[in-house]
Amino acid sequence: MNDTTMRAISQDLIGGPEVLTEVELPIPTPGPGEILVRAQAAGLNPTDWRHRGASGLFLGKPPFVLGWDVSGDVVATGIGVTLFEPGDAVFGMLPYPYGHGAFAEYVVGPARAFAPKPVNLDHIQAAATPLAALTAWQALVDTAKLQAGQRILIHAAAGGVGHFAVQIAKTRGAYVIGTASAANHEFLREIGADETIDYRTTDFTEAVHGVDVVLDSIDDENSLRSLQTLRPGGLLVSLRAFGAIELATEAKRLGVRAVRMLVEDDHAGMIALAELAESGALRPTVAGVFPFEEAAKAHALGETGRTVGKLVLTVP
Numbered sequence: 309m310n311d312t313t314m315r316a317i318s319q320d321l322i323g324g325p326e327v328l329t330e331v332e333l334p335i336p337t338p339g340p341g342e343i344l345v346r347a348q349a350a351g352l353n354p355t356d357w358r359h360r361g362a363s364g365l366f367l368g369k370p371p372f373v374l375g376w377d378v379s380g381d382v383v384a385t386g387i388g389v390t391l392f393e394p395g396d397a398v399f400g401m402l403p404y405p406y407g408h409g410a411f412a413e414y415v416v417g418p419a420r421a422f423a424p425k426p427v428n429l430d431h432i433q434a435a436a437t438p439l440a441a442l443t444a445w446q447a448l449v450d451t452a453k454l455q456a457g458q459r460i461l462i463h464a465a466a467g468g469v470g471h472f473a474v475q476i477a478k479t480r481g482a483y484v485i486g487t488a489s490a491a492n493h494e495f496l497r498e499i500g501a502d503e504t505i506d507y508r509t510t511d512f513t514e515a516v517h518g519v520d521v522v523l524d525s526i527d528d529e530n531s532l533r534s535l536q537t538l539r540p541g542g543l544l545v546s547l548r549a550f551g552a553i554e555l556a557t558e559a560k561r562l563g564v565r566a567v568r569m570l571v572e573d574d575h576a577g578m579i580a581l582a583e584l585a586e587s588g589a590l591r592p593t594v595a596g597v598f599p600f601e602e603a604a605k606a607h608a609l610g611e612t613g614r615t616v617g618k619l620v621l622t623v624p
Contacts, residue, residue: 311335315624316412317603319370322363325604325611333373336409336416338386343419345398347623349435350410351377353468357607359408366405375410376402378417379425379434380623389419397425399582401438403573411603413623423578426585429592436592436618437472441581443571444473447523447545448480450577451569456481458520461512461537463530465501466492466616469547471593473523474499479589485519487512492616495593513537521545528553531566538564545569593617600624 314335319327338344356374359365379399382392392398400422402410407417425434448454460477464470465486477484478500486501493504505512516537524531525547532553534544544566546555551568559566584590595615598606599622606619 314413315600316373316409317375317600317621318373319360321370323361325357325360325607327360328604328607330601333412335414338384338389338416340387341389341418341420342386342416343382343389343392343398343422344384345378345380345415345417345422346383347378347380347410347413347415348431349379349623350375350621351379351435351437351439352606352610352619352621353377353439354610355405355439357611359405360607361611367408373409373411375412375621376404376408377435377438378402378410378415379431380415383414385419391419392422397431398422399425399429399431399434399438400578401442401571401573404439404571407573411600411621418573420575421573421578423575423582426582428588429585432594432597432620432622433592436594436620437581437585437590438578439571440468440618441472441476441590441592442574442577443469443547443569444476444523445577445581446571446574447547447569448473448476448521449580451545451567452521452523452543454480454482454521457483459483459485459518460521460523461485461487461516461519461534462501463487463507463522463524463526463534465496465504467525467613468615468618469525470523471495471499471617472590474501475590476584479584482521485516495616499591499593518542523547528555531555532558535559535562535564535566538562540564543567595619597622
């Protein structure tokens with residue numbers, strides 16, 4: 309490699325973690341309104357292994373470099389950028405879904421997809437935050453407009469999005485009920501959950517009634533059952549953008565509401581998350597850290613669905 313090329317993790321085929329390979333690519337050049345970031349760490353999310361292993365999703369046919377979460381240092385700015393300058397430490401989510409490319413030494417993206425890295429988070433913690441925390445923020449604050457005193461049911465509450473959603477809901481003054489395996493209940497209480505349900509032994513539709521909001525990232529069947537737990541006029545936010553089940557129709561029949569959402573790059577949201585992190589109200593839990601060249605191992609672990617919090621790659 310030389311000063312015009314970089315290492316990246318790419319794939320030429322759709323398949324298992326073994327299709328991920330290290331390649332050499334040109335260092336991108338920031339265009340108008342963009343910044344070039346020397347990545348220090350990149351966060352992993354379920355969307356990474358879904359795109360790696362399934363054709364027909366957003367990105368089409370490979371080759372492509374996955375990854376949307378990045379934390380690092382600005383090395384160059386494009387025309388018109390006023391928010392950052394070289395040397396600034398930043399973290400952000402590349403525009404989802406087509407702005408992928410975080411699994412690389414250098415990452416280019418819109419300046420307003422980034423925010424200054426919280427001073428109390430290192431690059432690993434910062435890289436673990438953007439996509440999952442933005443998803444939770446946009447679901448609870450922007451979409452559900454969660455208010456103090458309301459009750460929310462958060463499924464997979466110990467996972468990437470879930471553990472951020474618990475913390476964000478508490479900052480809004482909500483009463484939080486989280487589903488997770490019993491082994492993770494103590495963790496959920498530590499981050500603020502008021503009530504925990506072991507999904508393996510308890511039918512949540514019998515244990516939960518009259519909640520204002522449900523956040524579900526599991527599947528359509530789970531979302532369909534969750535409609536029963538809502539108060540009249542309550543809202544279910546599904547993070548499954550595609551689905552064979554028409555949730556809105558069943559929700560209307562039951563006198564509740566249901567929406568599907570995709571996360572969006574969001575400068576204001578990133579600033580809000582950074583402020584929460586610096587105040588101590590939001591803290592990412594890192595389930596594992598892998599060197600860049602072990603991306604396949606990180607994907608394999610993530611696909612088990614048994615991690616608490618987030619997985620992160622460190623970039624050389």
